[in-house]
Amino acid sequence: MSNPSPDNASIFGRFADALESDWASKARQEQLPPAGSWHTWCYVAGRGAGKTRSGAEWIRARVEAGIARRVHLIAPTAADCRDVMVEGESGIIATAPNHFRPTYYPSLRKVEWPNGAIALLFSSDEPDRLRGPQCDSAWIDELCAMRQPTDTLDMCMFGLRLGANPQCLITTTPRPIKCLKDLLAREGQDVVVTRSSTFANAKNLAKPFLDSILRKYAGTRLGAQELEATILDDTPGALWSWEVLDAYRVKEPPATLRRVVVAIDPAVTSGEDADETGIVVCGVGEDGHGYVLDDRSGRYAPEEWAKEAVAAYRRHRADSVVAEANQGGELVSQNLKAIEANLPVKLVHASRGKVTRADPISTLYARGRVHHVGVFADLESQMTSFTPDFVRSRGNSPDRVDALVWGLTECALDGGDPYFLTWIAREAAKLNAVAVEAASRGRAAFDAAVFDNTVPGRVDPKMPVVKMRAPPTWCGTVFLRNGAKGLIDPDGILAAHDEDVAALRSIGFLPADAEAVAP
Numbered sequence: 001m002s003n004p005s006p007d008n009a010s011i012f013g014r015f016a017d018a019l020e021s022d023w024a025s026k027a028r029q030e031q032l033p034p035a036g037s038w039h040t041w042c043y044v045a046g047r048g049a050g051k052t053r054s055g056a057e058w059i060r061a062r063v064e065a066g067i068a069r070r071v072h073l074i075a076p077t078a079a080d081c082r083d084v085m086v087e088g089e090s091g092i093i094a095t096a097p098n099h100f101r102p103t104y105y106p107s108l109r110k111v112e113w114p115n116g117a118i119a120l121l122f123s124s125d126e127p128d129r130l131r132g133p134q135c136d137s138a139w140i141d142e143l144c145a146m147r148q149p150t151d152t153l154d155m156c157m158f159g160l161r162l163g164a165n166p167q168c169l170i171t172t173t174p175r176p177i178k179c180l181k182d183l184l185a186r187e188g189q190d191v192v193v194t195r196s197s198t199f200a201n202a203k204n205l206a207k208p209f210l211d212s213i214l215r216k217y218a219g220t221r222l223g224a225q226e227l228e229a230t231i232l233d234d235t236p237g238a239l240w241s242w243e244v245l246d247a248y249r250v251k252e253p254p255a256t257l258r259r260v261v262v263a264i265d266p267a268v269t270s271g272e273d274a275d276e277t278g279i280v281v282c283g284v285g286e287d288g289h290g291y292v293l294d295d296r297s298g299r300y301a302p303e304e305w306a307k308e309a310v311a312a313y314r315r316h317r318a319d320s321v322v323a324e325a326n327q328g329g330e331l332v333s334q335n336l337k338a339i340e341a342n343l344p345v346k347l348v349h350a351s352r353g354k355v356t357r358a359d360p361i362s363t364l365y366a367r368g369r370v371h372h373v374g375v376f377a378d379l380e381s382q383m384t385s386f387t388p389d390f391v392r393s394r395g396n397s398p399d400r401v402d403a404l405v406w407g408l409t410e411c412a413l414d415g416g417d418p419y420f421l422t423w424i425a426r427e428a429a430k431l432n433a434v435a436v437e438a439a440s441r442g443r444a445a446f447d448a449a450v451f452d453n454t455v456p457g458r459v460d461p462k463m464p465v466v467k468m469r470a471p472p473t474w475c476g477t478v479f480l481r482n483g484a485k486g487l488i489d490p491d492g493i494l495a496a497h498d499e500d501v502a503a504l505r506s507i508g509f510l511p512a513d514a515e516a517v518a519p
Contacts, residue, residue, distance in 0.1 A: 027050075039191070043195075044184075045197070052085065070137075074141070075140075081123055102119075136160070138159075138167075142172050225381070237388060240365055263404070264277065264309050280379065291373055294376075354405075382400050467512035470494055
């Protein structure tokens, strides 16, 4: 048989290329576009389930068919858009056939196909950039990992108005954020949903990866979410709930913050199986409320986490860095100052358990005193899984929560308003759950529980109750003569017995109706 002519060779090459790129013959059913009429397709799947490949192939098919001429590609960050959606191993360029391979222009944030169709790249860090451009096709990747998912989705939908059948694909590992719940509630209307787990794509995943994640996450709530793509309800007894986080979430911090601190919970080791280093940026406003500004946590080598923390310090114009030093001691400070010699570093040592430190912070959240500026998906997943019976286990170290607690505590304990300060330092949760529940319902309920003797063991109802005002520097609890613990309320008032008055006066307490004296 004679060799094919150049023209025939080109035809054979294109034929072989087409066979190799026949996505429909390789994909699982849930990875293919749903039949019927729909506006938004949500592909909710576990890590490594093939979401990115599905998105890239859906975009290519629409572009090649001439349906898509103007495309929007949207990811949590600009780097995600570039490294995953466009240049990733399963992204738009790598999965394109040779005869229809697009060109990427990084400086223009643009991808262009041979037929003239173009895609513009966007990140959820800048949702307002979506206000002007129009499109006929949009692919949003990892919606639940975005800082501003609702704003990003809204701006995308306003621009999705070109052509006869504009459509949007959302590929994401689920988290129980309001934005995703609202979308899923529209299933069967203008939204179609397909679902898949990590294990459905096992044949395309490395065995060491599967073995590792099974060993760490099989049977855990995190595994159910990240691998099985289960949308979890709140963990029973967790110190935080998604409802509370969503209720007090804000888009922007106050124009003026009293303090901004970068809090670090450093990991002892680095590597694939190491704990994360928690790096969380917190501030306190003129209103006395706490604001969570950023979460830069991750698995880093010591020099890497120090660079990340210093970068956060500069980016947010922080006042100081606070770092837990139980494990590394002075090495933690030295590691940071090797990056910036004059960095103001405060080392803190954990003398109480994680739950004890976290509980008063969770109460502040419940009372609407702390606000997340945007969504911090990984941090919030840890928070809503953290329970009072927490026991550290492999793959379950709440490093982000630890950093959060250190940061908000530091903001409050250095110049925060007395109300915020008092509730940070109190220990009511471990003393009496009834008092905590009453406090969450407001001041009147708190007074009734503490002063009207409806809290068991608080005061002896047979003895007269005296209200004493604590010195400004006192907060939390006081041991009374009969062995009970008295709780100082948010206004600095302590319910005590007559027999305790002399001892309380000796340490600076005054009758409640006396004028408070500064220390």
